[in-house]
Structure formats: C-alpha cells, structure tokens
Amino acid sequence: MLKNDLLLRTLRGEATERTPVWMMRQAGRYLPDYRKLKEKYSFFERCQRPELAAGITIQPVDQVGVDAAIIFSDILVVPQAMGMEVQMVENKGPILPDPIKQYSDLHKLHRPDVEEKLGYVFDALRLTKKELDGRVPLIGFAGAPWTLLCYMVQGKGSKTFDEAKAFCYTQPETAHALLQMITDTTIAYLKGQVRAGADVVQIFDSWGGLLSPGDFENLSLRYIRQIVAALKEEVLTIIFAKGAWHGLSAMAATGADGLGIDWCHTPESARNWAGPDITLQGNFDPAKLLSPIPVIRKEVTEMLNAFGGRRHIANLGHGILPNVPVDHARAFVDTVKDHQYR
C-alpha cells in the first residue's frame, strides 16, 4: 500500500488534497550525492548495479521531497539490448560507433529477451520498490521509438538529427521496419518494468519536436500509440514529446493517462488542446530554477494557479539542469506542496 499515491490518483482524474510534484531528471547531476557516485562508477555501472540505481533513484525522494521516484536508467539501454554498442562520453553525450545506415544493418539487431538483457533494470525496480517501502509511487520509462531511431541512425546527439531524418525520407521501409522492432522491444521492456513494480510508465520522445506534424504522426505517434495501447490495461501511462506542440490533441487521443508539456505552452493553451479528460504534467522552464528563490516561488505559484489544480502534476518542462542549486529544486517542490489554490 502506498502512503502517498497523489500521482496515481491525479493520473486517474481523481480529486486530490494537493498537486503532486516531481522533476524530470530529478535523480541526477544537480545532487552532490549523485556526483560522488559519478566519480566512482561509470554511467552503465550506475545503471546496471541495482543497489546503485536504486540508491540514486531514492536520493531526490529523501533530499528534495518529491512525490514520485523515477527509476535511474537511460533510454539508450534499449538499443544496447538490441545489440548496438552505446558509449557515454563525459560532456559529449552518447556515441553509437556503429550506427544503422541501411537495410542490411538491421541484421545486426535483434528483438532481445528483455529478462535476459534488461533484467538489471527490473532488479533495480524491485529493489527500489522494496527500499521505498510505499513512501511514493515508482515511475518506469522508455524512449519513444522515433527518439531511439535518432540515436541509432545518427550515432550521436545532434541539433537537427538530419542524418536520421534523411534515412527515414530516403529509406522509408527500412525506417519503419526499425521503428517497429524498437516498438516491439519497448512494449516487452515496459511490461517487464510493470511486473517489476513500476506504478506508472513515461514515454520520452525527446526529439519529437524536430518533426513536422505529418512526420510526427508517421514516424513517431503511430508507434507511441501502439505502446500506449499495449500497456493501457496494465499501468498508468504518460507521453512526453518535447516540442511537439502541434501533436497535443492527437497525443491526448491515444488513451494515455497523462501528457508532459513544455514551457512553450501556457497551461491554458495546453488544456485547451488536450481537452478535459487527461492529466497534464509540467511545465516550468528548467532554466527558471536558476532564478532567485523568491522569483521561483512567484512563478511556480502563477503556474499552479493557471493549471487550476485539476488533473495537473507539477513538473518541469524538460529535465532539471545540472547547475541548479539543490535549495532551488527544494523551493520548487515546497512551493507546490504549500500552495493554496485561489
């Protein structure tokens, strides 16, 4: 039994005594205890050793007071489990040295047995669940197929992911075969996360905003829709497609329980497009946590009032930045917890 199930009730559309709050990337570099572990263990050691991943996952629950834990991991564990090499290069981001460029490259990939290849994530979820002891719900996650394709084809981060797009435009059949392989793997992976104790799963489409509305539907949303449909009966789902403002009402129609929104929406415009029957999550500008604390308090209060306290999960509009002081993160969380709606 959960002692704090605000997040789950809000996703189900139930009225709650206050607005739940968590922060994307809350288990991360702005926390000194995380940075200490980072000095000692490589990125994938931190993901793969359940006691490290569980400890990192719980840090922001203990230290910042968020209403949910999100498992410490990375979206690129899925391409890795499918057979690709993924290197995490400090201050440079991920490198996939042998990217997918043509149809014959798909033979390098396989649909993995997720228990075998990604069992360490499930172990971390089980251990976290045990250590949380019902304090807050636990969120699992995966990357959206389009975002994973971006890395698998481009081979590294990019402002435009032009090579990934060119791959889709010049070899659409290969692109769709790859997207379907990623989708199938992701469904199996997320079902495993649910079996291991995830109360909610979030799908991160970090690069959905690079696509035109037509391409977003064709290359991203149709696969997200499959994932949501496959998970719908088992778990609460949240979609977050950064920058894909035009897709909000189509995303709401997938049957997901929640939609992450970034700070380019006003709460009013987001609600208007998404309709009344879905929970909205967001949308504080992460850079605004670099403001003085009184400014943070004032702007968080304005955001909360604009969302109006119904079907809203307070969060940032993207991941917390590594240079945010911990007391600023706490001011964000505390302002939400103390808020009285007018």
Place this chain on the structure above:
Amino acid sequence: MLKNDLLLRTLRGEATERTPVWMMRQAGRYLPDYRKLKEKYSFFERCQRPELAAGITIQPVDQVGVDAAIIFSDILVVPQAMGMEVQMVENKGPILPDPIKQYSDLHKLHRPDVEEKLGYVFDALRLTKKELDGRVPLIGFAGAPWTLLCYMVQGKGSKTFDEAKAFCYTQPETAHALLQMITDTTIAYLKGQVRAGADVVQIFDSWGGLLSPGDFENLSLRYIRQIVAALKEEVLTIIFAKGAWHGLSAMAATGADGLGIDWCHTPESARNWAGPDITLQGNFDPAKLLSPIPVIRKEVTEMLNAFGGRRHIANLGHGILPNVPVDHARAFVDTVKDHQYR
C-alpha cells in the same frame, strides 16, 4: 528598376504571377564555390571584404536561381561592433571569450557609429546591388536582440542558453539595459543597410523558441516591435522567430510585412494564427532536402498547395544544411517556379 520584384510584391500583399522562392543560408556551405572561398579566407574576411561578400551573396542567384539575394554576413557582427570579441571556430560555432555577466560588464560595450564599425556591410550591400544589376531584390538582416543577448551572455552556442536565461531572471534590469542597447544599435544598423540598398530586412530570432510565451513577449518581442516600428516607413520587414509558434499572432500584430515560419506549423495553422493580412515565408523542413528529388518535388508541391499561392514566399523553415546536394536545392527552387496552383 528590378527585373524580378516578386518578393517585394508578395510582401506588399499584391497578387503575383507565381510564388517567389529563396532559402535561408542560401549563400553558404552547400555550394562548392563557397567552400573554395572558405578554404582561402577566414569567416570574418569573407564578411568584411565587400568583393568576397558580394560574390558569395550572388552565387545562389546564379547557380540555384533564387528570386532574392540575402547579403552574406553574420548576426554576430553587431556584438562585435559594440566592442565584443567574436571568434568563429570551425565545427564549433562562435565563441565570445569575454561574455557579459553583470551590470559593470556593460561598460565594455558601446553604441557604435555604424558607418564606422559596420561600413563594410554597407559597402558589400552597395557592391552587391551594383553587381545584381536589378536581377532580384536584396535582403539585409540582423539578429533579434534576444538572440544576440544569448551569445553575448552565454559566450558560445548552447542547446538551452541557460546562463543567458539565468542572467535575465536574476538581473532583469541589466538584461533590459543590454537588450535596449542592442535594439538601438540594430535600428541604426538596419537603417544603414536600407541606405546601402537593402530592399527588405529580416530579423532572425534564432533562439526565440527557447522562451515561454511570457518571456518571449518580455525579452524578445517587445524589442523586435521597436525595430519593426523604426523601419516600417523605410523598408519591408520580415520577422523569423524559430520555434516561437505561440507568438505568431503577436508577431503579425507588430506591423511587419512578413513572418518566417518553421515546419512545425502546417500552412493552414500558420495562416489561421497570423491572419490574412501578412505574408508567410517558409516552411519546408531543411532536412527534407536530403530526400530523393521526386520526394522533394512531391512535398514542395503539397506545401505550395497548402499555402494556396497567396501572400506566400517559398522558403525553408530554417537554414539550408551544409550536406544538401546542389541539385536538390535546385529541385526545391524549380518546383516552386514551375508550380501551377490547383
């Protein structure tokens, strides 16, 4: 007298025999003749020597057949003229080694005599005008004050420009003093460009899309509005704020003659928000020029039909990518020129 004034008539809202076409960054790295000059001369030599800048400006008119020339230069010549050092580092983008961090740093800056500090741009415009000999109109440009502040404070490119934002959130008075200095300089600079022969000026707000709607109004649009108002009687103006989809109707209300739009809008949504009384410019996904030529033709045709041939300038939704084959750029331009509206 201009032999081809399609761009100007379209901006004025007059009916034209066909849709004009040009491409942002059309004078640039995808052209082999440009790359040859790049090997021989540094970036700022190419900007500062009028015969080089004019030659580069005219290359796409001769080689790709666009309906307008845009002067070869860079938005960072303004911070440079205001007293900041700007280095262009190959494959890394601009570096400003001594960025603005606090109020006292503003004393390093001055409102320059634009004829003295930026006269080389005016010389390049005059020479280009002469060499074009009325073939097509000549576009001048400047960066929006917010985008210039981003570089002047962050000191380099960034995905989030979090330090620039933090500067604005923690030192708003200093930020507004800086934005006003940039605005005043930009107005003088663009007036100089008009005297030197620019038929149209475009304001590039490359980082407008990083701001929330409230911050976009406060930190960006209010200064763009001043610039448009100051230029209105002298020249046709186009605003392009990449990613600032929510600001489209406010931008249309500035009195600008044209609005650049990116590919996250559909032509229909952009027209809907901007209203009928302004010309729209865009909005082909630059990565789509990496598609096979038949795909380019098909998608450009769809775009043209969606805009409907009224108050539309065909363009990309951002700068052309350096890896686009020249014949693909030509296919884009030719498809527009040959198009018959249904």
